[in-house]
Amino acid sequence: MELIFERSRPGRGSQILPPPDVPAAPIPAEHARKRAPRLPEIGESDLSRHYQALARRAFGVCDGFYPLGSCTMKYNPKLGEEMAALPGFTGIHPLQPAHTVKGCQLAMAQTEYALSRITGMDRFTLQPAAGAHGEFTGLLLIKAWHRSRGDEGRTVILVPDSAHGTNPASAAMAGFTVKNIPSTAEGLVDLEALRAACGPDTAGLMLTNPNTVGLFERDILEITKIVHDAGGLVYYDGANLNAIMGVARPGDMGFDVCHLNLHKTFATPHGGGGPGSGPVGCKEFLAPFLPGSALGGNGGEQSIGQVRAFHANFLVVVRALAYLMTLGNSGPAEAARGAVLNANYLKKKLEEAGYRSAFPGLCMHEFVLTLEGLKKEAGVSALDVAKAMLDAGIHPPTMYFPLIVHEALMFEPTETEAPETLDRAAEVLSEILRRAHEDPESLHAAPVSTVIGRPDETAAARHPVVRYVFPEG
Amino acid sequence: MGNFLPAAPAEREAQYAALGLSGPADLYRDVPEAVRLDGPLDLPAPKSELEVRRSMEALAGQNVRFSTILRGAGAYDHYIPAAVSRIAAKEEFVTAYTPYQAEISQGVLQSIFEFQTMICELTGLDAANASVYDGASAAAEAVAMCRDRKRTKAVVSGAAHPDVIATIQTYCFGSGMEVVLAPAREGRTDLTGLLDDGVACVYVQQPNFYGLLEDGAALADQAHAAGAKLIAGVNPATLGVLEAPGAWGADIAVGEGQPLGLPLSWGGPYLGFMAASQPLMRKLPGRIVGQTADAQGRRAFVLTMQAREQHIRREKASSNVCSNEALCALTASVYLSLMGPAGLMQVGEQCYAKAHYLADELCKLQGVKLRYPGPFFHEFVTDLPDPTDVLAGLEAKGILGGFPLKGGLLWCVTEKQTREELDRTVAIVKEVLGIWN
């Protein structure tokens, strides 16, 4: 389809603003723009159709099953959208005086309270705008705490080799050196390796629990003790909280600081990549280091500063609060159980269909298949299977993550899917497996029903074209 | 109630049975007894949709909505055309995630490609990313892009937004880069004596925090003469009329995209945009969409240059950014497309003219004067004897006055305010200050 720039015609556009009602004032010549930006010139009717065409070429939770592992693509209740559109929220300037923003402050306080109850943490900041932003913030809390004690030599953050890429990347941004901790054959943290890695340079450990292969680290109390005994702190990557909210709390497991992803666990929509929200919770002793805002209210004397302007991705918080109110005291556990039940149900069906789980037995809210065997036998890769799913109208699972599993496909069905949706997905995947053996070529060619076939990614990276080039250059 | 599970209880029973499990407790065998909760959380009972709506509306009702907003300082009250929020609310955009599967995500990918193009056009630079969290974190990410082994200092204009300065400082607390604040002299950046061969970059804001127009080209020349990069923090709503940062020498341009169709929303979600010149393209953080083709030669868009990113490079990645502000970027694209070059120019011209009208009228009052000399855009600082009383007087009439700075106010006017509102404001200020005719 055409780019919006290709639909543009000189002189088209909409009259949005009235003529000026004050005397004209010329922009000083030395600051005035010499060449207008080539923005589209398009009428509202064509603009509307352009974006409708783009919407048709997108795939959301509204379009079908979206079991993208580690992303918790649950249904986003529509009430949240309406509440986030209330003019009493959208029309509020971030620097209004405190007595005029009581509702915003209460919404923040209520969200912080609920998240504290759910995680077992004492204090929260809602400032971070996403999970990775939360990781960075939480790691700076750890750094500031060690510094405040004169413990400058703690420069290493331990990260399991199964961890999400943002964990080591955040640690590096926070100025730490990353040391990888291998996983056992069962997919859990190797306690011996952890003990060996801990030492006087240990600043902390980052851990997802359940971890990224969908297993609960059953030695969690031992893990956090090992790190604490070595003088380090333990960071909880809350991306997988959906498995255990209302059932168990990271704060009770020995974690000192955590982030949550409101855009995963707390049902706020993912927006084609964002905005999200990554609140950070911590135990009381880390509270003095929490961020503040230069203009919007300062943190304490020992505050790490701030990681963005103003207070929070506030409208995302509003949506999450509506969800939290709906869940109340019992809903979190019901949702978590539903998520774990659905994951195990789908896992069993796929195993029965002939797929191999990377780790046998019960899983938490997600599970990982390994297609290594299929690749060897039939030359069909995880990518091929994922692309074949596209033709069946199902969003593929997360591919090639975690890195410790070869030919990985990671499924997270979430609690908001009905059993027949899982049954159908299992049938689709079963059929794909049959084709893998009988007609592997057809899988290499997939998808065939989408608006494009597999794009040439190598060419894209080698000769980057990252903007439209106008005919005149 | 209270969980959004579609399956009926009996259906869930059947699922348990299919797994050979007796119930929920069986699912959590691996969770040690010691950390398992044995009852409901210490929270109120679940609520129905109608009850939640009432509670949320009550919260919103506790905020004061000003009918006239003359405050900016990093968040700007522009007119948002009806089509913008309608189009951005399409469920397919709202409920999708990062377009990992290009074949079914061409719509999201193309929208980002178009956004990147518009940001390149506005900034006059070669490449833009798909967005980062907000303008402040964009500035901090840009500083990190400039670091190299020999150059580890960032010189940051003291006339930049305080939240942006603080965010850069926090990121540098992480990375170990040194931040040197360049003093503001008469409200404008002064780099004298600060640039040496340890300086990686200079960050300046245009217009700056006080609304003043900086001599961008001179600052860029000074930075370049010292071998440093120039990062420009720009307000995109000005770029229909103000010279593009790329044209006056910026190597990287960043900014807060909120003025492009995003509501004030008490500070977020907003939109951090970043653009860079060709040589710095591969140092940009976050998602970048590129154009390519499929086997049949059809134009296709994909996430590209991923070798920069955390999921590939882990601790060696250019940034940790994963989720971004894609829907806000789409909103900004719709806004820019609807306004077009002519509309964006009108926004800039009217912001400028109306701010100057208010400044002129205020300064006709005894005791009110502009704090800084020289050109400003749509924000300006007035010294005035009693800012607190002035703000209270305005608030009583539904007007949010300028942002209080020591002994003065930082005012902002956009295309949205009418002359009548501005005249009313001046009359109230006059009355509060007790000035007779």
Ligand SMILES: Cc1ncc(COP(=O)(O)O)c(C=O)c1O
């Ligand atoms: C385990 C894990 N940690 C961290 C993140 C980063 O979260 P965000 O994308 O919100 O920055 C993700 C995102 O997918 C994740 O799956």
